[in-house]
Amino acid sequence: MTLKYPASNEHYLPRYIDFELDELTSAPAIAIDGPKAVGKSETATRRADRTYFLDRDNERELLQADMDALLLSEEILCIDEWQHLPSVWDAIRRNVDKHVNSRYLLTGSATPLEGVDTHSGAGRVISLRMRPLAxxxxxxxxxxxxxxxxxxxxxxxxxxxxxxxxxxxxxxxxxxxxxxxxxxxxxxxxxxxxxxxxxxxxxxxxxxxxxxxxxxxxxxxxxxxxxxxxxxxxxxxxxxxxxxxxxxxxxxxxxxxxxxxxxxxxxxxxxxxxxxxxxxxxxxxxxxxxxxxxxxxxxxxxxxxxxxxxxxxxxxxxxxxxxxxxxxxxxxxxxxxxxxxxxxxxxxxxxxxxxxxxxxxxxxxxxxxxxxxxxxxxxxxxxxxxxxxxxxxxxxxxxxxxxxxxxxxxxxxxxxxxxxxxx
Structure with missing residues (x-):
């Protein structure tokens, strides 16, 4: 395998998941799941034009205030720690159903709390597991x-x-x-x-x-x-x-x-x-x-x-x-x-x-x-x-x-x- 995507950070170590992301560039939405501190944000944000960090109150409130408009973008959007605003998952799923031109990368360090209702995303959102460095x-x-x-x-x-x-x-x-x-x-x-x-x-x-x-x-x-x-x-x-x-x-x-x-x-x-x-x-x-x-x-x-x-x-x-x-x-x-x-x-x-x-x-x-x-x-x-x-x-x-x-x-x-x- 040869990594296609150039590293924007000279200290970035290419990951196996990068090969998968290279081959899935046409996917409208990809969720990268895994524990905290394994490199999900670094890997995803390198590939995004705009990132919303939802573990930050101000960015979470910004996205929540005008979600439908902000998610409609010609850019590649990264939604980091999406589980802090579970409604964003369903909004992205609906956009995928509508075949909008937006593309999404979601990262998460936990599944949403019990009682939070989100659609599985099956058939719309591809899920990839990211682990610590092998x-x-x-x-x-x-x-x-x-x-x-x-x-x-x-x-x-x-x-x-x-x-x-x-x-x-x-x-x-x-x-x-x-x-x-x-x-x-x-x-x-x-x-x-x-x-x-x-x-x-x-x-x-x-x-x-x-x-x-x-x-x-x-x-x-x-x-x-x-x-x-x-x-x-x-x-x-x-x-x-x-x-x-x-x-x-x-x-x-x-x-x-x-x-x-x-x-x-x-x-x-x-x-x-x-x-x-x-x-x-x-x-x-x-x-x-x-x-x-x-x-x-x-x-x-x-x-x-x-x-x-x-x-x-x-x-x-x-x-x-x-x-x-x-x-x-x-x-x-x-x-x-x-x-x-x-x-x-x-x-x-x-x-x-x-x-x-x-x-x-x-x-x-x-x-x-x-x-x-x-x-x-x-x-x-x-x-x-x-x-x-x-x-x-x-x-x-x-x-x-x-x-x-x-x-x-x-x-x-x-x-x-x-x-x-x-x-």
Whole structure:
């Protein structure tokens, strides 16, 4: 893929979503959804002639006062944080129905509050998810293996990287937030902690959930982070959030936390794969838990890069889980640009499981295993071969993502790709 739209800011890092926006230039309305601070406004405003920032009272009041007239424009309009004025969504939908010449980009960090009635926008407004920076989107990373090419079945698996376990631990803990990840370590830690605290103190109450004990929400969120890349039951997460506490968080309260954080795009579980036209009969329906950014998960758990790489600290297993989270972020972002969606496969009882299934719009599949080691063994790839036996030519490539230094293809056809080379 080659980015068509020129960067107006020399410091702007092209994002996978830019490729999608390049190919959707004729769409009358596109909504870019995602958590705060992932770069939605920067990406959208670059492409707009006029932007209304609706988290500012004066601009929200201006648009509300004369909405019909201001939305009729020959310019490309960006409506930033549109959820602060939900009626703008329906006004844009009506303009799309009327085939006006205006074009719209909407960005949002939350879904509207319950009770606010807006039309779904189906068939009128295209929705795109924007996530934190995948590793391959960050400065200094030069991928050599493209997910888009894997779907051709003829991808060239080559390249070398100097990225080490220590580098991955630092990249993971730095987060993929554009304004955070390159900051000095102490400032970065302060910014990450402030981000988490704002979610608890401001963003969650703004969504209508009054949290009497903010520490309970943080404990539940941390327990959820500890379950990253697993299918741990919500009951176990709930118990982990309040060990030995006679006044445990209720299940309803925990599910309320989950729903609110989902509306804020801060949780993004990997759904179980239920493919059509396959012989599978006993697949688990449980999703894999994921927080939107593995660096936020690490901060919630009090983990540092040094702790992750220390096998004596008890954090090694968590390093593996969070490394899979970082791989998932990369596969999701690059996969979305290739019109593919991510899920996972696990048979009931766990006899067979595949970490990530990337399925394109045409039914073609690329399967990924994730290993926190440089060189996979035959045992590590056995589930990939099992999947190939089940779905045949639909599986166009099999990949093990590692922490090694070289990308290569094994004699059995499995591609071995260090994460730093995947994009």
């Amino acid at each position: 590793l391959s989107e960050r400065a200094g990373i030069e991928p050599t293996v493209r997910i888009e090419d894997l779907f051709t079945g003829k991808a060239t698996i080559t390249g070398a990287t100097s990225y080490s376990l220590s580098d991955y631990s630092h990249a993971l803990c730095a987060t993929g937030l554009p304004g955070v990840y390159e900051q000095p370590a102490r400032l970065r830690r302060q910014l990450i902690d402030a981000y988490i605290q704002r979610v608890i103190d401001r963003d969650v109450p703004d969504q209508g959930l009054m949290v009497r004990k903010p520490e309970s929400l943080r404990a539940w969120w941390a327990a959820y982070a500890a379950a990253s890349s697993t299918t741990t039951s919500y009951i176990k997460i709930l118990n982990a959030a309040s060990p030995g506490d006679s006044a445990k968080i209720s299940k309803d309260a925990a599910l309320g936390y989950r729903d609110i954080l989902t509306k804020l795009w801060l949780l993004e579980p990997v759904p179980a794969w239920f493919p059509n036209r396959t012989p599978f009969k006993r697949l688990t329906a449980a999703p894999k838990h994921q927080i939107f950014d593995p660096g936020i998960a690490a901060a919630l758990l009090g983990l540092t890069p040094e702790m992750l790489v220390s096998q004596e600290s008890g954090s090694w297993e968590l390093f593996g889980q969070l490394f899979e989270s970082l791989v998932t972020l990369t596969v999701r972002a690059a996969g979305q640009a290739a019109e593919a969606k991510v899920s996972h496969l696990r048979t009931q009882g766990g006899a067979q499981e595949v970490d990530l299934i990337l399925e394109r719009y045409d039914g073609k599949v690329v399967a990924f295993e994730v290993k926190l080691k440089p060189t996979p063994t035959d045992k590590d790839v056995r589930h990939l071969h099992w999947l190939a036996d089940q779905i045949g030519p639909r599986l166009v490539d099999k990949v093990v993502v590692t922490t090694g230094t070289h990308a290569y293809r094994r004699p059995d056809g499995v591609a071995v790709v260090p994460l730093a080379l995947l994009g």
